[in-house]
Amino acid sequence: MTIDAAPTVRVNDFAVKLANVNGTGSASANSLLMQAIFRMGIPVSGKNLFPSNIQGLPTWYEIRVNKDGHTARALEYDLMVAMNAQTYAEDIAAVRSGGYLLFDSSWPLDDDLVRDDVTFLGVPLARMCLENFKKPRERILMKNIAYAGAIVALLGIDVELVRSLLAETFARNEALRESNQRALQLGYDFAVATFDCPLPFRVEAMDATKDSILIDGNTATALGALYAGATVAGWYPITPATAVMDNFTRLCATYRREVIPGEHDGDAPTVRNNYIILQAEDEIAAIGMVLGAGWSGARSFTSTSGPGISLMNELLGLAYYTEIPAVIVDVQRTGPSTGMPTRTQQADILLCAYASHGDTKHILTFPANPAECFEFAVTSFDLAERFQTPVFMLLDLDIGMNDWVVPKFTWDDSFVPDRGRILTDEDLAGMKEFYRYANADAEHVAARTVPGSDSKGAYFIRGSGHDMFGRYTENPDEYQEVVDRLKLKHASAASHVPAPVVISRPGAHVGIITLGSCDLAVREAIDELAERGLAADFMRVRGFPFVSDVRAFVEGHEHCFVVEQNRDGQLRSLISIETGVPIESMHSILAYGGFPLSAAQVVDGVLGHGNIEQLED
């Protein structure tokens, strides 16, 4: 096949994939490119597809540029940057026909690997860095910035902007700043001199990201917890959730630490921390600490992933039954068991909805991106205290660990947190008697006291059977009265969890329900289906328990699809169990291999379903 002599120019609509070896410093070069495109005002996404390893295994980074904001993962790549000889064969095979491949031409490429429908761009990166840098470490690291320089030229990225980003990054290290700038220039100059730059697909400055930020969901969640007023955190390290606490720790050290004037601890000034973060011995201890603090009236939370939720199950049931507020951030990864810790999935939905033995039901929130992580973190603390129960915020690795372009976060200074029904000593003084689980309100929530309250408000929390007065019981009616109220209390939360997002199209007979990080791919798929003449309505659920709109949406569509990232259609099951719609009235579209969802998978899923073709115009 010959390459078109005058290919059409595509502006701000392409995908680049970079194949690297992990532990070689490629991540900073790759995110530099993504950040530069973002700063040029263009919608962009960066997806890190990395191994559960520190050094030596293949890792990929995908950059999708799309002027319309369709930045879900692409499955076809216009440019492949093949920096890992181990994966040359598969990387070369992944390039779109008519696409380009950049490789390190310091060594010859095996003839067997050459494709004649792909343009090969050789850049002698290793040789360049060997000749221009002296330190062995620099010779390896600077190859990354050198290929970034070549890509800047090939894609038409503003090189001045990239220089200034490097200057910002290395503001405090002149030596590194200088070597990075030099490496950038080496790659850039080589590409300009050797290739026809820019390529037919390229960037051009836009004005679409001026009011946006580039942030990952774990950082956004930590920021949300800071703003929600969380003071106690218990946690245990786990991929992909660790950065939630890393960031919370960093933010607290900046915004919650006071220096006591005139006092000293040895040479250092005395500080007062308006927070405590406890790295626990395991996830069981982490949730135990959260419950102890929640019982005591502090806003407390933990962050974990699926294996941690499995360990926490026992105490989550205790929290549910004894009605203690807690926020659990679950950054989902691929299960079961250890699974694929660095790959994404949405497979903890049922685990969290019904965590622990016995009859339990929990409140869940499902953010779709870092902006919602910030917002829902605050909401989750309010829900936990209002309903005196554990609340799970379900992110996934894609949201948690990748950088997303989202609107800048804002804060309303008039915000008052919902602390729920807590009795003060004055309240108690005006009461004849206090019983922990009696006198529930219209939402079936009973008032609580916290330790330290007057003895009139003292009671004994017990995970064993108790009656509405909090007393031990083995009596069937007294036991049932309490668990029946808990069921009603859970149902009351439906109108308080984030409402579903619905986008309707006139005349649609097809409805697509989804959640979390599937958002962008499903919305792109709906646009693509519309172009093909198939109108589909969109519903993204953002919380559990479900509002009645969810049932109505399923019943209101001749064909209803549920798109989610797990094998068993967990959201579909949950909707059926909890709303009563027959499970057969929804068709599953599932992607669960561990990589973020693409629109093409949704389009194929819808069109591949029998009886759909006839709906097309």
Next chain:
Amino acid sequence: MPSITKPLIPLAPLAKNDLGLTIRDYEGAMSTLCAGCGHDSITAAITHTFWELSTPPHMIAKLSGIGCSSKTPTYFVRGAHGFNSAHGRMATIATGAAAANRELTYIGVSGDGDSLSIGIGHLAHAIRRNVKMVYVIENNGVYGLTKGQLSASADIGTRPKKGDANVVAPIDPIMLGLAMGATFLARSFSGDKEQLIPILKAAVAHNGLALIDVISPCVTFNDHEGSTKSYRFMREHEVKEVLTDFVPEREEINVAIGGPETRSVTMHDGSVITFRSVPEGYDPTNRISVEEYIRDHQRLGEVVTGLLYLDESAPSMHEINHTPVEGLNKLPFEALCPGSAVLEDLMADFR
């Protein structure tokens, strides 16, 4: 059936403490444990301790896990805030509660199954963190509520009511504590209130985790011949050499301090602990000599009791973390939320 409550009407005028409260005000519900259970004696000692210290009941948080021992917080200080949690997890809940509110006195009551099997990891780490709390292990060597299985503290050769004698090594919470960097370690016997009450008082005053291993015979499942956790065995083998006096901070110190056989340590809150009858070569502030001494006596088949080890200089969890003295749960939202202007500035970091 509601829990059994005791009649509140006293038979004779009862002595009052500094708060004007009688011992009855520090009692709880009627025990439902077996008659003669060692745990009930410990409950009585705890009741007396808080009454004598005049601790306001509402400023006490009493926590437990699961097991016979873990039922006992219901039986003392009814005006305290109670938390009967899950098997082995009491230390984690207590850690979180203490983290949120450092104004309360925390007492955790646990058993040998709860603390030395299912919850041993949490106990070890609570010790390492030096959470300011009293941690009582009511140690009887058996699982009572599930009817007599041997626990991890059962000595080699101990015979359960049914089945073969124990052949695996027991876990000694004091030795565990020494290895984990504990700052307060005591052992006592439920039948000896004279010894236990001063130890409990000292534990309340201690600035960190005070671990008290109380041998507490199980009259139903482990009080027979061949048991090393029986009343008879303890009466015959207890070596009460490290005796303790506790003088609260507000009382004038009038016990003899110094001398060849005594040694005093001033606690964080100003109260004073005096060790007396300290054997030669035994230094209750020296981890190594304490370990040697206990091991030497173990070899002779003896159980050494008393306040065995104390380090009042180590920082507690709160000092390590520099938390505010008034408690994190008291901080107003305005002190915690950085507000819109800060957020706007922060957004520049994400461009």
